[in-house]
Amino acid sequence: METYYNPADLAKFGNITEWQAEAGRKFFDYYGEVFKDGALTEREKSLIALAVAHAVQCPYCIDAYTTDSLQKGADEAQMMEAVHVAAAIKGGAVLVHGVQMMNKAKELSM
Amino acid sequence: MIKSLKATGSQLADSAFQLTVLRPDQADGAHLPSFSAKMREAGLFPLRPVAPAILQINVGKMCNQVCKHCHVDAGPDRKEIMTRETMQLCLDALARTDIQTVDLTGGAPEMNPDFRWLVEGISKLGRKTIVRCNLTIIVANKKYHDLPEFFARHGVEVVSSLPFYNAGKTDRQRGEGVFDDSIRALKMLNAVGYGQEGSGLVLNLVYNPAGAFLPGSQAGLQQQFKRALLKDFGIVFNDLFAITNIPVSRYLDYLLESGNYAGYMEKLVAAFNPVAAAGVMCRDTISVGWDGQLYDCDFNQMLDLLVASPVQHIRDFDAAALTERAVVVNQHCYGCTAGAGSSCGGATA
Ligand code: SF4
Ligand code: SF4
Numbered sequence: 001m002e003t004y005y006n007p008a009d010l011a012k013f014g015n016i017t018e019w020q021a022e023a024g025r026k027f028f029d030y031y032g033e034v035f036k037d038g039a040l041t042e043r044e045k046s047l048i049a050l051a052v053a054h055a056v057q058c059p060y061c062i063d064a065y066t067t068d069s070l071q072k073g074a075d076e077a078q079m080m081e082a083v084h085v086a087a088a089i090k091g092g093a094v095l096v097h098g099v100q101m102m103n104k105a106k107e108l109s110m
Numbered sequence: 111m112i113k114s115l116k117a118t119g120s121q122l123a124d125s126a127f128q129l130t131v132l133r134p135d136q137a138d139g140a141h142l143p144s145f146s147a148k149m150r151e152a153g154l155f156p157l158r159p160v161a162p163a164i165l166q167i168n169v170g171k172m173c174n175q176v177c178k179h180c181h182v183d184a185g186p187d188r189k190e191i192m193t194r195e196t197m198q199l200c201l202d203a204l205a206r207t208d209i210q211t212v213d214l215t216g217g218a219p220e221m222n223p224d225f226r227w228l229v230e231g232i233s234k235l236g237r238k239t240i241v242r243c244n245l246t247i248i249v250a251n252k253k254y255h256d257l258p259e260f261f262a263r264h265g266v267e268v269v270s271s272l273p274f275y276n277a278g279k280t281d282r283q284r285g286e287g288v289f290d291d292s293i294r295a296l297k298m299l300n301a302v303g304y305g306q307e308g309s310g311l312v313l314n315l316v317y318n319p320a321g322a323f324l325p326g327s328q329a330g331l332q333q334q335f336k337r338a339l340l341k342d343f344g345i346v347f348n349d350l351f352a353i354t355n356i357p358v359s360r361y362l363d364y365l366l367e368s369g370n371y372a373g374y375m376e377k378l379v380a381a382f383n384p385v386a387a388a389g390v391m392c393r394d395t396i397s398v399g400w401d402g403q404l405y406d407c408d409f410n411q412m413l414d415l416l417v418a419s420p421v422q423h424i425r426d427f428d429a430a431a432l433t434e435r436a437v438v439v440n441q442h443c444y445g446c447t448a449g450a451g452s453s454c455g456g457a458t459a
Binding site for chain 2: 073
């Protein structure tokens with residue numbers, strides 16, 4: 001079956017350098033640097049990536065960072081809590097705009 | 111309760127069948143180069159050993175547990191265990207060499223009735239003993255409760271599996287209640303000094319992934335385990351060995367049953383690391399089976415791949431002759447060469 005997303009394409013991510021080597025290489029160098037153990041541990045970074053993957057709803061990233069979180073030793077509860085953080089921020093971001101809606105409505109109303 | 115592959119009459123209980131499944135052309139849709147070709151590319155084929163530094167003795171397949179991932183297909187139903195006569199041959203061989211370390215494994219090695227006799231024999235020869243203790247055996251029966259004191263008396267290094275620092279993942283891999291029993295046993299080991307600073311009694315833990323994924327960085331996992339075990343249970347230990355699951359026996363069965371086989375093999379191949387490949391444990395270890403036969407490692411032992419040498423039994427042990435051999439490799443070896451590498455002592459690269 002044809003779909004827009006193919007799991008096998010994840011492994012081909014590196015191929016983006018074929019059409020723009022310099023920018024691609026810089027991106028992957030930066031990417032590698034970002035995920036190194038630092039002030040945050042590799043596991044913490046992986047859980048943040050997992051949460052962001054859900055927020056941007058990227059199936060490739062969800063696939064990659066579910067595996068990566070498990071590899072880094074995260075457990076299921078930590079992973080689900082990360083997803084809830086993403087959901088809370090996304091939901092909150094929608095709801096906080098309710099204030100804008102209220103402001104505008106009040107402006108227009110008697 | 112899960113049963114051994116042998117008890118259920120599974121085809122995978124047959125090592126020849128496992129080797130057929132492992133053939134590079136058998137993984138659905140996966141493009142898997144043969145391990146020997148990959149090693150040749152890395153300039154490591156044929157794989158030559160150095161003089162043996164460790165004698166790993168598998169004293170039998172009997173175990174009180176039936177872990178899902180067990181490459182030995184061990185369990186309470188397995189009756190293949192080493193006799194005292196064969197143990198004596200191991201001690202005779204040791205006495206003729208300068209191998210300083212003996213690594214005892216199983217099954218649960220402590221269930222062999224001559225286990226303590228063997229440890230005492232190794233001690234008398236002045237060699238160091240490592241025991242791969244599954245922890246729960248210590249609390250399984252009153253007759254094993256004094257194992258921590260026995261280990262301490264002989265300066266045995268204890269290496270114990272604990273796939274995770276909480277019950278959920280541990281019990282899913284190793285069986286219901288295993289985590290709580292393991293914690294009790296770890297406390298008993300700590301109580302006699304194991305893992306405590308300055309005691310000289312070494313307690314190392316083994317982490318292996320509870321599923322079809324590779325282990326992350328050993329240092330990172332060790333830090334998490336140390337923090338969690340100390341905070342939740344007041345437990346201390348020395349080092350954590352992060353070990354990759356090798357696609358053999360029950361772990362192979364799990365991969366096939368769960369539909370993860372091809373994907374897992376692809377992951378291992380993609381993570382092939384020539385540095386890890388140069389440091390595989392079979393280069394300085396000889397593995398002895400319960401019946402005295404010799405192998406390059408415990409995995410080859412379970413696949414019935416004997417050493418490629420005129421010396422194939424412990425009674426004829428000859429370190430120089432064995433050093434002339436080439437290690438017998440196969441597709442399962444990708445498990446030892448992925449990422450940071452994997453051995454009985456953890457990462458190798
Ligand atoms: S993995 Fe170890 S403890 Fe588990 S069944 Fe196998 S030998 Fe026994
Ligand atoms: S599986 Fe055994 S023979 Fe193969 S690389 Fe690992 S230790 Fe060596």
